[in-house]
Amino acid sequence: MACMKLGSKSDAFQRQGQAWFCATGLPSDIIVEVGDMSFHLHKFPLLSRSGVMERLIAEASEEGDEKSCINLPDIPGGPKTFEFVAKFCYGVKLELTASNVVYLRCAAEHLEMTEEHGEGNLISQTETFLNQVVLRNWKDSLRALQTCDDILTYADELQITKRCIESLAMKASTDPNLFGWPITEHGGPMQSPGGSVLWNGISTGARPKNSSIDWWYEDVSTLSFPLYKRLIAVMESRGIRQEVISGSLTSYARKYLPVLNRHQVVNDSSSRLEPVGLGAMVSEEEQRFLLEDIDRLLPMQKGLVPTKFLFGLLRTAMILRASSSCISNLERRIGMQLDQATVEDLLMPNFSYSMETLYNVDCVQRILEHFLAMDQITGGASPCSVDDGQLIGSPSLTPITMVAKLIDGYLAEVAPDVNLKLPKFQALAASVPDYSRPLDDGLYRAIDIYLKSHPWLGESEREQLCRLMDCQKLSLEACTHAAQNERLPLRVVVQVLFFEQLQLRTSIAGCFLVSDNLDGSRQLRSGVAGSSEGGWTTAVRENQVLKVGMDHMRMRVCELEKECLTMRQEIEKLGRVKGSSAWENVSKKLGLKMKSQMCSAQEGSVSKQKNGNGKNRHGKHKKTFTPDPEA
Template sequence: MDAYCDLEVDVNGEEVLMVDKKVLSSYSGSIRKMFSTLKGGKRNVKVIYHDFPGGAENFELITRFCYKNGKIDINPFNITDLNCAAYFLEMNKCVSGSQNLLEQTAKSLEDIRYWTWSELMVALKRCQDFLAVASSSGILEKCLDSIVGRVASSCETSPSPSVSSPDSSKFRASCDTRSSESLKSSFLRVTWWFEDLVKLDIRLIEMLVKSMVSRNLSHRIISKFLFHYQKSRLASAFLDEKSRMVETVVEMLFSLDLSSASYKSLFGMLRFSLQGNISKCSRNKLESMIGSHLDQATFDDFLVPSPIRACYLYDVNLVLRLVKSFLAKGVWCLPLSRLKKVVSLVDAYIAEVAPDPHLKPSKFLALIRALPDSARDSFDGIYQSVDLYLEVHSGLSEEEKTRVCCGLAYEKLSPGALSHLAQNTKFPSKSALEALNFQQCRLKNLLQPTNQPNNFTNSPIFHETERTEKKDKTHEQILLYAGNLDFSIENESTGAHLQGMQWRVLELEEICRKMQIQMTKMMKSRLSNHSNAKSVPRLCS
């Protein structure tokens, strides 16, 4: 064997090279330390590297650098490999006194601002092959800073419609075709870097996003890129890779403004997460982001199938969690329009799941109570859903039925709904009594006189007339209500209460008849006096 090739190097199992250990030791601190610890005068030594940056090809470049007395051509296409290998071999000191490789690569990096975008991307892609070393050597940070700097500059000079002011929608509506094309072109100029960065590893993407956020890049553009990245990479990834990728993207999105993320894209991620195996923490964060946008949902978004092991039809627990996230800051902090939209969606969902024979009463009641009573103007729709639920679940006990009916706000039921409930045999007797009590309270309120403005409205005749009109109207409601009452209810207390209501109807009918006669006489007298007063000439009065 040649005396000058006394060091055998196995590089990552790719190739075995024979080199002069004295030459390499003069440039590599790690090899110097290795031989300084060896005892005896062994001429031939074998070194095995398992994770040498750049592999056998890059090790050959390092040996050339050593054999040429520290001279090598450094360019954007090999600088990453050389820098990381120099850091790996501790080539920061040179025995011969010439400039070491780490210094040379650091000096070449000073010109990184003059590199083309393609050269930057080549250097950055090489970093992801040996990320730990590239991060420690500092070259990764320089490449990331340069990439993000150019992206940020392009976004500042080419504003996108997605990051414009709230009035941009009005502006776009008034633009002609040429202006629309201009906005589209502007948006493409802002997102031109999407496709290039999609090829990077998720770990690099995470670093890039953190750097973008620190540079105050638009969160809306960042979120658009993350959704684009996920969509592009999921198709070719394995199941475990998909789960890890979704978790990482969720973490990055959660660090952005909640308003920056697209609801549709978030819900698409949620559907995947329900099928995939992502962590509970990531799923909670994803549901929290979706919940904050819940007023943008459609009814179909709510119809998520239940988990495989569940027997009920739709995933009710998911909807409950989303509504809870929507209300996290409190009902009074939400604009009325947003709240009404969610109320409408939830009520439609309750009507959809009511016929499910496997839906437990506790879950059905939880859906009704997910939104506070103050959020609904009327409970007629909820009453219809409860009626349908009790019809399908006819085998429920009286106690279970009563518990379900606790979700009804009787004071927000219309007179027609209260009348229907009172004679609805599917409902427990306690609910029928509640309906009667609220109906009775309304009747009392209608019969009570109210304060009126001055002038003619203060006169006794006005008050009597108004009371008569109210009694007539109340009389009609009571007769209609009493005619629909069903006395076949088995509960004795309910029957007695209904019988009492019937007697009150008859009494009110008699009172209304007498008041009508009295009011007729009073009105005739009033009109007669008024007519006589007008007939007297003013001068003779």
């Protein structure tokens, strides 16, 4: 730390208990009381340097007291500062540093230690040191600003606080590469004790070069929050980028909100300056005020703050019972960048007194609504097409597709909660637009888990829940699982089987089209190039193999249509059959037929793979059966 030496005499002050004595060989003729400390001094050194002391001594002498006693209750810095003032008046050696110059400057102003009472008085000395040394150095400016907390009123009157803040803001917003400052490392051999860079052994007052934009985050986090807020405001006025300001606020919050650093060693302070005037944030009220202020300071802009950190702030706000506006702002911030979140982030415990559910589903619902509203504003919410499970459309649809997958994963995690009501589960699942889900496998998984965890749901409630998913958007694996899922309503299983059959017919039709195109192209090549007899024989053989395969696939399709027709007839009989025993018999029959159908579909797929290439010219299929929507 930079310093300036004052005075030349040896120290003649001695302390005895709560009293200081100046051993000059002459008995003291004045006692100055400062707080709980007494200073036994002499009148002349004091009155020759201070206008206040001159008046007080004169008033005490008029009263006729042999040994004057003066009380100074309001001197900035208290007894410790007055000790330095007294030594300065006696010409004793002392050092001005960044840690004591603010106290001495304010005390000198309070005691009127101007040039009228002696050349090179304490006001001019401290002002010179502040302007020419302290404010030119990052570390010294920071330390001086920290000391302003104890005497903030005096420091503000003398503009010391403002000058320190502006000095720090200017240095934080300046690129050191522009000035070619010498490259040194913190604590290196070429660095002065005050943290300034040494150039040929001379202190330049410049901070060490560091290419990272966050080099000053840890230093300014040692300030009390009122001073820190003032520093941030000045930095913003100087045009420092919002992402840099947000990074500093994030660093400050992580340091003083213990809930955000559950796994961090709290008492590790060996590598940083201790905060002055802030202390440990042990009070919930202090932490709540700090969190609400940080929320007000953070810019409302997407991507400036990590999503995981915002979720941490939101959890902390709920624990500390922060204001509703603070919680709402944090939810809105998260909603703006929900596509960057993970399922683990969304799993926020329910801190309400009612404890209706294990996780705060209502909060996630509000966050999703904020995201969808922002997506509408940015024009991201527009229809798109789906081809083989892949989105085709505007790149702006990617975030909403990620959010749809995120919400489906979250629903699967909260579905086992027996206290999660069906309307709340449905509302969250239905909030995601249909076009944002290329596949409904994730939603089907969440619905299946919910049905398993809530076996008491009635048939109508199960059907209502299953309407959330589109059976046409299930993959082959999901269809296979759903066709054998006893928890699903019967009509949902029938729909799954029907659409699975439809997909099979579509695949077969595609094979026919490829076969016809292949046959035509071979004829064209044969007519143009005049292929050899051996090549023609090979083509005929391949065509025969493909024909056999297609005939076999056609037979399987006919069998599937018959099975579906039989199942429809059985379902229609359900309306006329009464009694539980009759229902059980029909259910058994349907169960056997479903399994038979699944096996047939799988055999047809294997047959298709074995007879993959060749040519065929068969006619169209018979008309496909479409089940009654009411079935």
